[in-house]
Amino acid sequence: MALNYYAKELKENAQLLASKGKGILAVDESTKTVGKRLAGIGVENTEENRKAYRGMLFTTKDLGKYISGAILFEETLFQNHPDGEPMVKKLNDLGIIPGIKVDKGLNPLPGGKDVETFCSGLDGLVERAAKYYEQGARFAKWRAVLQITADGCPSNLSIQENAWGLARYARSVQEAGLVPIIEPEILMDGDHTIEKTAEVQEEVIKQVYKACQTNGVLLEGTLLKPSMTVNGADCSEKADPQKVAELTIRTMERCVPASVPGIVFLSGGLSEEAASVYLNNMNNLYRKAMWNVSFSYGRALQHSCLKAWKGSDTEAGQKALIARAQANSEASKGAYIPGSQPSSDEQLFVAGYKY
Secondary structure, eight states: OHHHHHHHHHHHHHHHHTOTTOEEEEEOOOHHHHHHHHHHTTOOOOHHHHHHHHHHHTTOTTGGGTEEEEEEOHHHHTOBOTTSSBHHHHHHHTTOEEEEEOOOOEEEOTTSOTTOEEEOOOTTHHHHHHHHHHHTOOEEEEEEEEOOOTTOOSOHHHHHHHHHHHHHHHHHHHHTTOEEEEEEEEOOOSSOOHHHHHHHHHHHHHHHHHHHHHTTOOGGGOEEOOOOOOOOTTOSSOOOHHHHHHHHHHHHHHHSOTTOOEEEEOOTTOOHHHHHHHHHHHTTSOOSSOOEEEEEESHHHHHHHHHHHTTTOHHHHHHHHHHHHHHHHHHTTTOOOTTSSOOOOOOOOOTTOOO
């Protein structure tokens, strides 16, 4: 009943999030992870400093030209800006839709191999999602993680468990009026080839949509947030940007239903510049489905911004953020000229990345 009640709104908000030329700012790092980021610029991990940093992001003039939504950590959704106004209002004033990370993190998968995990947080999710909706969130995110290893990961158990978890989450938050971003991430850890990534990713995404169908998920009211189809970080054969684009789009065309309004890629440890270039190449390829192909970046939007901000330089931080937001907006239209915006080519890959 609840899903039928929200169906029209879910479809409309999914389309807004998938607006041409716009992407999503992922700023949903846990308190511990944002602490590591702040430590990197010599800033203490206090609520006041977290609020100052995120408040700087959410008052960046014209950010709404390039960003359709922002994924928040729970603390931020209920927080006020240092000037006293709710963070949610700051985003709404920019025309940016507030979203919320709803998963409770990764746990070892019983019966799975050593590196295999499942994502927790389904218990009480409909009720939590209703509170987030009341607070102003209109979409949600849940991250499932799979890893490719030489000894057969991801196993069928891992693929099935994570696909089912994503589908259960998607249906649950739709019941409360939130558009689910479905995120089956294939980690870059390993020395596998890009062809191996494509093979595994196809199976994973097919199983995700099979589970969504079983659970009655309204696909028109969802977005997909996959990793790009890349080789393992330790692979000796490095695929060039064009091959990454071609295999990524081929994988999506084989697996993602046309009824999904948008695919917003995660950056997954790519450098800021590579994340823009790969996305740009994808948007210059012919493709059969009409999904909006865009971005939902965390580190690839915030890396230079955080370094420029340094704890207090709002103007420099906002300038760096808007540069990367504009670059990725252009890339989502196939119009980015590599190097035309200030960026870092520093590799952001972290083995076994947790947030």
